Amino acid sequence: xxxxxxxxxxxxxxxxxxxxxxxxxxxxxxxxxxxxxxxxxxxxxxxxxxxxxxxxxxxxxxxxxxxxxxxxxxxxxxxxxxxxxxxxxxxxxxxxxxxxxxxxxxxxxxxxxxxxxxxxxxxxxxxxxxxxxxxxxxxxxxxxxxxxxxxxxxxxxxxxxxxxxxxxxxxxxxxxxxxxxxxxxxxxxxxxxxxxxxxxxxxxxxxxxxxxxxxxxxxxxxxxxxxxxxxxxxxxxxxxxxxxxxxxxxxxxxxxxxxxxxxxxxxxxxxxxxxxxxxx
DNA sequence: ATGGTGGCACCGCCA
Numbered sequence: 001x002x003x004x005x006x007x008x009x010x011x012x013x014x015x016x017x018x019x020x021x022x023x024x025x026x027x028x029x030x031x032x033x034x035x036x037x038x039x040x041x042x043x044x045x046x047x048x049x050x051x052x053x054x055x056x057x058x059x060x061x062x063x064x065x066x067x068x069x070x071x072x073x074x075x076x077x078x079x080x081x082x083x084x085x086x087x088x089x090x091x092x093x094x095x096x097x098x099x100x101x102x103x104x105x106x107x108x109x110x111x112x113x114x115x116x117x118x119x120x121x122x123x124x125x126x127x128x129x130x131x132x133x134x135x136x137x138x139x140x141x142x143x144x145x146x147x148x149x150x151x152x153x154x155x156x157x158x159x160x161x162x163x164x165x166x167x168x169x170x171x172x173x174x175x176x177x178x179x180x181x182x183x184x185x186x187x188x189x190x191x192x193x194x195x196x197x198x199x200x201x202x203x204x205x206x207x208x209x210x211x212x213x214x215x216x217x218x219x220x221x222x223x224x225x226x227x228x229x230x231x232x233x234x235x236x237x238x239x240x241x242x243x244x245x246x247x248x249x250x251x252x253x254x255x256x257x258x259x260x261x262x263x264x265x266x267x268x269x270x271x272x273x274x275x276x277x278x279x280x
Numbered sequence: 281a282t283g284g285t286g287g288c289a290c291c292g293c294c295a
Contacts, residue, residue, distance in 0.1 A: 036287090
């Protein structure tokens with residue numbers, strides 16, 4: 001069974017619904033994880049999402065800011081929304097696929113929107129950067145110890161707002177002091193991955209020596225000029241499911257669509273084998 | 281070297 005999972009920071013799901021529809025029509029993901037939906041749950045465009053063919057929808061939103069959602073063709077039997085840093089921010093949602101989801105049954109998908117962290121890369125001067133580091137520390141604490149069962153299948157996607165590797169940014173040297181690529185963040189991210197046992201699926205398909213970006217700033221007259229991008233969006237997998245990954249696609253062309261998000265969709269395809277259920 | 285754009289809520293905040 002093929003499982004196609006896409007992560008996309010849409011920067012307002014209501015404003016971008018026609019682009020979401022276009023993406024779904026052209027790429028048909030089984031699971032679409034969105035970040036920055038920017039809509040409170042009571043105003044979530046559930047009808048439009050169902051019309052796109054997703055029978056199973058989970059969302060965690062708030063008014064104006066943040067917000068995450070998972071659209072799925074496969075049923076789930078558990079939904080979790082974790083309130084990182086006890087701030088009441090809508091930055092996480094996870095689902096576990098139900099027994100009826102075939103070979104995906106029991107697999108868990110986490111959808112995360114890590115704080116951007118403001119402009120000044122100093123937690124003592126910038127509370128937003130302090131929040132980002134606290135969020136990463138909590139994430140590390142949560143996943144520390146990895147996966148209790150060797151068969152636990154978990155996928156973590158989202159806008160993690162960190163470009164961890166040298167070639168995840170257009171200029172490593174020029175971005176070392178820029179929030180998203182500072183050593184304190186990239187090291188914190190490496191700790192989360194190492195302590196949790198997560199595998200960077202995108203880099204299993206694109207060598208670390210090759211530039212790989214998922215985001216290009218709005219603050220440029222021409223986003224293609226100089227290709228000044230960053231890899232802020234990620235697909236991670238537990239050891240039980242990482243070997244089942246078959247491909248990664250970064251849809252760069254979506255940055256050139258009419259009224260685009262500043263992030264583009266990232267899609268992973270997994271070829272799933274036998275199932276085993278576990279708790280989120 | 282600085283400021284650049286975009287979204288939402290509301291005339292500022294966050295990215």
